[in-house]
Structure formats: C-alpha cells, structure tokens
Amino acid sequence: MGYVAVKGGTKAIEESIKRLKYERVHKGTAIELHKIEAGMRGLIDQVMSESSLYDQSLSAIAIKQAEGNPEEAVFLLRAYRSTLPRKHVSRIISSENMKVVRRISASFKDVPGGQILGATTDYTHRLLDSELEKESDKSIQDWLRAYQEENRSTEYNQKHMDDLNNLPKVLDYLRSEGLLASCENNDLQPRDVTRKSLEFPSKRSERLQILTRGQTGAVTSLAYAVIRGYGALHPTVGELRVGQLPVYLDHPLDDGQEEDSYYIGDFTATEVEMLIPLTVEKEQGKKEIEFEVGYGMCMGQNETKAIAMGILDNCLERPNNEFPSHNEEFVLYHIDSVESTGFISHLKMPHYVTFQSKLDSIRKSKDQTTEQEVGLHE
Amino acid sequence: MNKTYNFAFFDEGSKREIRRATLKAIAIPGYQVPFASREMPIGRGWGTGGLQLTLSLIGKDDVLKVIDQGSDESVNAVNIKKLVSDTTGVRTTDSTADASLIQSRHRVPEVPLQKDQILILQVPLPEPLRGFEPSEHETKKLHAEREYSGAWLMLFEKIMKYGIMATDADHPVMVHDRYVMAPSPIPRFDNAKLDNSEALILLGAGREKKVYAVPPYTKVSSLAFDDYEFEIESFTNQACILCGSNDVFFDELVDEDTGETYFQCNDTSNCLEIVNQKQSLGVK
Numbered sequence: 001m002g003y004v005a006v007k008g009g010t011k012a013i014e015e016s017i018k019r020l021k022y023e024r025v026h027k028g029t030a031i032e033l034h035k036i037e038a039g040m041r042g043l044i045d046q047v048m049s050e051s052s053l054y055d056q057s058l059s060a061i062a063i064k065q066a067e068g069n070p071e072e073a074v075f076l077l078r079a080y081r082s083t084l085p086r087k088h089v090s091r092i093i094s095s096e097n098m099k100v101v102r103r104i105s106a107s108f109k110d111v112p113g114g115q116i117l118g119a120t121t122d123y124t125h126r127l128l129d130s131e132l133e134k135e136s137d138k139s140i141q142d143w144l145r146a147y148q149e150e151n152r153s154t155e156y157n158q159k160h161m162d163d164l165n166n167l168p169k170v171l172d173y174l175r176s177e178g179l180l181a182s183c184e185n186n187d188l189q190p191r192d193v194t195r196k197s198l199e200f201p202s203k204r205s206e207r208l209q210i211l212t213r214g215q216t217g218a219v220t221s222l223a224y225a226v227i228r229g230y231g232a233l234h235p236t237v238g239e240l241r242v243g244q245l246p247v248y249l250d251h252p253l254d255d256g257q258e259e260d261s262y263y264i265g266d267f268t269a270t271e272v273e274m275l276i277p278l279t280v281e282k283e284q285g286k287k288e289i290e291f292e293v294g295y296g297m298c299m300g301q302n303e304t305k306a307i308a309m310g311i312l313d314n315c316l317e318r319p320n321n322e323f324p325s326h327n328e329e330f331v332l333y334h335i336d337s338v339e340s341t342g343f344i345s346h347l348k349m350p351h352y353v354t355f356q357s358k359l360d361s362i363r364k365s366k367d368q369t370t371e372q373e374v375g376l377h378e
Numbered sequence: 379m380n381k382t383y384n385f386a387f388f389d390e391g392s393k394r395e396i397r398r399a400t401l402k403a404i405a406i407p408g409y410q411v412p413f414a415s416r417e418m419p420i421g422r423g424w425g426t427g428g429l430q431l432t433l434s435l436i437g438k439d440d441v442l443k444v445i446d447q448g449s450d451e452s453v454n455a456v457n458i459k460k461l462v463s464d465t466t467g468v469r470t471t472d473s474t475a476d477a478s479l480i481q482s483r484h485r486v487p488e489v490p491l492q493k494d495q496i497l498i499l500q501v502p503l504p505e506p507l508r509g510f511e512p513s514e515h516e517t518k519k520l521h522a523e524r525e526y527s528g529a530w531l532m533l534f535e536k537i538m539k540y541g542i543m544a545t546d547a548d549h550p551v552m553v554h555d556r557y558v559m560a561p562s563p564i565p566r567f568d569n570a571k572l573d574n575s576e577a578l579i580l581l582g583a584g585r586e587k588k589v590y591a592v593p594p595y596t597k598v599s600s601l602a603f604d605d606y607e608f609e610i611e612s613f614t615n616q617a618c619i620l621c622g623s624n625d626v627f628f629d630e631l632v633d634e635d636t637g638e639t640y641f642q643c644n645d646t647s648n649c650l651e652i653v654n655q656k657q658s659l660g661v662k
Binding site: 010078194198199343351365371 | 416447453548564565
C-alpha cells in the first residue's frame with residue numbers, strides 16, 4: 001500500500017474511455033435519437049428541467065451519450081449551456097396564455113373551466129405491461145389511427161379547444177371571493193443565478209430559478225420532509241397545469257411594441273400554485289386564517305417536482321430556524337444536480353497529500369498523548 | 379484542437395466576466411469575490427474553479443502545467459490538461475520553471491515561482507470559517523467586521539483536545555493583516571510559500587462560486603499562537619529514495635516486499651529534474 005499519485009494517467013484514461021464506449025455499444029445495436037425522443041418523454045422532460053435547457057434533440061443526444069443516466073445527461077447539457085452566449089431575452093410570458101393540456105385543482109371540485117385530466121399516470125394501475133414486449137411500429141400506428149378516428153374534430157371539440165387557450169385561473173376565483181389577497185404583477189428583471197452568483201439574503205427570482213433547476217429527487221425529498229413534519233406548512237394544490245407557453249422576442253432594434261415582436265415557438269411547462277393556510281394575528285390578538293401561495297414552474301411535464309417547488313418556495317418566503325427546509329442556504333445550496341453529484345464524486349479523486357497531512361497530525365497528537373501519560377506516571 | 383468550441387471553451391463575454399472578478403480579487407487580497415461560476419465539462423469539485431480561471435486567462439503563447447496533489451501524471455491533472463489543450467492548442471509542460479500558468483490541486487510546487495508566472499489553486503471549500511458557521515450570510519459578515527475570534531477558538535479548542543493545533547491541510551492564513559483565508563488544502567508545508575510570493579497566486583472555487591487571490595509580495599502568515607507555534611508536517615531525517623532531497627514534501631510509501639516505510643518526493647517533476655541533473659553531473 002502506498003500513498004503515491006496514480007501514474008500512467010494518460011494511457012489509463014484513454015483505455016477507460018474506450019471501455020466506457022464499449023459498455024454503451026457492446027450489445028451491437030445503436031439506439032436512434034428519434035426513438036429516444038419518441039419514447040422517453042419523461043426522462044427528456046426531467047433532463048431538460050434540471051439542465052435548464054429546453055431542447056428535446058440535444059436532450060436525446062445527452063441521454064444517449066449518458067446511457068440514460070439523468071445525472072450524467074444533465075451534466076453534459078449544463079456544460080454545453082455554458083458555451084452559449086446570451087443573445088436575446090424573451091418578452092414576459094404570462095401563464096394565463098398557456099395552451100392547457102391538463103389542469104386539475106385539489107382545492108375545488110367545480111373550478112371555472114372544469115378539471116381536465118389530460119395525460120397522467122395518476123390513475124393508472126402500476127402493473128407491468130407485458131404487452132409492451134410485443135409492441136411494434138405497426139401496432140402503434142394502428143392504434144393511433146383508431147384513436148384519431150375516435151377524436152375527430154367536431155364542432156363541440158373545436159369550441160372546447162378554444163376555451164383551453166384561455167382558462168381562468170383557480171386563484172383568480174379565490175381573489176374575486178376575497179379569500180386571497182391580490183398582488184401586483186412583479187415584472188422586474190429577474191436576477192439570473194447563472195450570470196451572477198447567489199448572495200444572501202436571496203431574491204425570490206433567484207430562489208425560483210434555483211428550485212426549478214434543482215435535481216428532481218432532491219427537491220422532492222426536501223418538500224416531502226416539510227409536509228411530513230420538518231416544516232411548518234400544510235399545503236393544498238390550488239391548481240396544477242400542464243401545457244404550452246408561447247415565447248416572443250422583441251426585434252433587437254425596435255422599442256419593443258408587443259405587436260412587433262416575433263413568435264419563436266412554444267415550450268411545455270408544468271405550473272403549480274399551492275395554497276398554504278397561514279394563521280395571522282390581527283388587532284387585539286385576534287387570529288385569522290389566510291391563504292398564501294407557493295409557486296412552482298418547471299420545463300416539461302414534471303408534476304411532482306413542480307408541486308415540491310411550490311412547497312419549498314413558500315418555505316423560503318417564511319424563514320424559520322427550527323427547520324432546515326425553511327433555511328434558504330440549506331435548501332438552495334444543496335439541491336443542484338451538477339453541484340451535489342460533482343462534489344460527492346470528487347471524493348473518488350486521489351487525496352494523497354491531504355491524507356498525508358492528516359496522518360502527520362494524527363501521529364503528532366498520539367505522541368502528545370503518550371508524552372502526557374508518561375508525564376503523569378513520572 | 380477542437381474547433382466546435384470557442385478558443386478556451388468559453389465565449390469571450392464569459393471570460394471577460396471571470397477576469398473582472400479576478401481583478402477585484404487581486405485588488406482585495408484574501409477576499410472571496412463571488413462570481414457566476416459556469417458549469418464545466420468536468421465535475422464540480424474536480425477543479426472547475428481553477429479550470430475557469432485558467433481558461434479565462436490563457437492566451438496562445440502560454441505554457442501550461444497542471445498538477446494534482448503533486449503529480450503531473452495523476453489522472454485528473456492529465457484530464458484537465460487535455461481539456462485545455464484540446465480547446466486552445468497551447469503547449470503543456472511538466473517543468474515548473476517553463477510554465478507561465480500552473481494549475482494545481484493542493485500543492486505549491488517545490489521549485490520557487492517566478493514573477494511572470496501565475497499559480498492557480500483549485501479550491502474545494504473556500505470559506506475558512508465554515509467549520510463553525512454553516513451560514514454564508516453570517517460568515518460574510520464576520521469577514522466584513524474582521525471578527526475572527528471563531529477561527530482562533532477553533533485552533534485553541536484543538537490544542538485543548540489534542541495538545542497540538544492538529545490541523546492538517548488547509549491550515550488558515552491571514553492575508554495582508556486583513557482577511558483570514560483558506561489556502562486550499564495545501565499541506566502546512568506549503569503555507570510559507572504563499573508569503574511574499576513573486577508569482578501571482580489565484581484561488582478558484584467553482585462549486586462555491588468564489589475567486590480569491592494572493593497578489594505578488596503580499597504578507598501571508600499562518601494562524602498560530604505565541605506559545606503554540608505553527609508547525610509544518612515533519613519528515614525528520616527522511617530523504618527521497620529517488621533523488622535524495624530532504625527539504626521537500628514526501629509521499630509515504632510501503633515497500634511491498636520488506637514492509638518497510640520509505641519516502642519519495644511528492645512533487646514528481648521536481649524529483650525527476652533533480653535526478654536528471656545529478657546523472658548529467660555524474661553523481662551516483
């Protein structure tokens with residue numbers, strides 16, 4: 001056993017990279033990118049959200065290169081993202097303009113515009129479907145034809161499609177009923193944590209940005225801890241929406257009139273507004289319950305993460321030293337995938353010098369103890 | 379050279395921004411300047427802070443040396459060197475004296491640095507006060523108020539517990555009589571090399587998003603008490619089995635056959651140079 005740095009690094013790395021490629025391809029079949037895009041929507045959405053880079057094709061490459069490991073795929077996309085200059089900033093997007101494909105409220109049964117289940121695994125039985133073993137492109141296409149036949153555009157459908165582009169928000173209903181304080185639109189330029197590092201106390205725009213980029217598992221776990229007892233909230237899903245949001249850019253030379261802006265495309269997002277009851281003290285010690293809102297928004301369909309984000313957003317609005325989940329440094333510093341996985345994995349690097357230094361310290365402190373013991377006996 | 383990416387990986391705007399933070403760091407020795415640390419193609423915690431500094435500073439005429447815990451050949455050093463030379467095409471070297479930029483993890487080279495060189499140290503944990511104060515908001519205040527009793531108490535408590543200061547690598551230093559600074563986990567043996575250095579020393583922490591600096595000819599002293607002096611790692615009466623040096627930092631090795639402990643220079647390129655020199659002089 002020796003504490004010497006690994007030698008022959010260059011050669012070893014080259015061989016290791018070859019071996020990695022071998023592991024990826026050794027079964028002799030290449031997975032085509034369009035198949036990843038076609039069949040791995042969940043993984044693509046998770047990877048895009050954690051990378052904060054909305055691009056299905058690039059995600060598919062990353063997933064392929066990473067052999068489906070989300071931690072590695074996010075890492076690849078984030079590193080790629082670092083090389084992209086920031087050329088444009090979109091116009092402010094209003095989430096009322098979402099083309100909704102799914103929308104539910106756990107607070108009100110009868111929400112204006114209705115509950116729209118859309119595509120969800122929520123009510124599937126999680127029974128492994130052995131039929132999928134036999135699924136072929138042909139069987140899929142037959143099924144698709146039948147499905148389209150079933151959902152042919154009728155007048156009824158058309159009317160409802162229009163409604164979906166302009167669904168009223170559940171929270172607006174609560175505001176009109178006076179149960180939720182109305183708030184001003186805050187259209188200040190957000191602070192971008194990728195351009196300026198986070199300083200404390202943080203701004204809400206920074207918190208939301210870090211939460212939405214957070215590792216799905218980490219964000220979910222911390223929010224879970226909050227509602228299980230390591231936190232002071234009891235939230236309800238006011239509204240959860242999934243749909244497409246349009247993005248517009250101003251002409252770079254214009255003064256930015258809305259009608260002159262360019263539509264550059266849509267992106268799918270999950271938006272969650274959590275309702276969180278809060279006891280507030282009024283005059284003469286009278287207590288009242290009011291609602292507060294926790295906001296979650298993620299790229300792609302990432303519902304658990306968006307709900308968890310909504311919970312943590314509100315936690316961080318109400319700092320409470322009793323719970324780490326209400327401490328902004330604790331939450332914001334530890335949920336980023338690239339940062340946490342990077343630092344954990346760096347422990348695999350050689351620490352020979354630092355360890356040698358520690359050995360020296362341990363030996364000296366042992367000598368000290370022996371000296372003292374000898375001193376006592378004398 | 380990989381032409382898919384801009385020279386030195388980043389776009390020019392990013393490089394300029396990192397250099398701006400670096401200039402501020404040089405202007406306030408020992409102060410941790412926050413910067414918008416980018417995600418890199420290597421892992422956070424694997425030297426992304428140092429790498430960002432290197433990439434922001436490197437020009438076509440630079441000569442780069444990268445060492446990891448003393449070794450030019452260590453896998454991570456090789457990997458970083460490869461990334462930089464792939465995206466810049468600059469020349470790399472093992473020789474400390476030939477390098478204009480030296481990126482290092484946890485060692486200051488044994489060969490004294492020159493005034494036209496820049497040493498870039500990779501930093502895992504830049505905050506020397508983190509040991510007793512987990513909050514960044516609080517430690518920032520402590521630095522601003524020069525409130526360092528906690529740093530002294532940490533050392534004092536170790537003396538009470540172990541009879542010695544019992545710090546290992548990363549023993550805190552006072553820079554220019556103002557800021558307490560984490561020298562990055564260099565062994566205590568290397569702390570003295572930071573003091574009054576002829577070369578510019580930059581420290582980059584990518585994950586923690588901080589840059590700080592020890593400009594040339596800056597006073598750097600290791601924290602210690604009058605009656606409990608700062609002690610470096612001791613290798614009493616040891617000499618390198620390869621080159622015979624005795625005033626350097628060693629790797630401790632065990633001979634697999636005899637079970638005996640022996641020592642070898644940790645700074646491998648320096649060791650090799652000494653061996654070669656002796657051979658050319660005909661010394662056995």
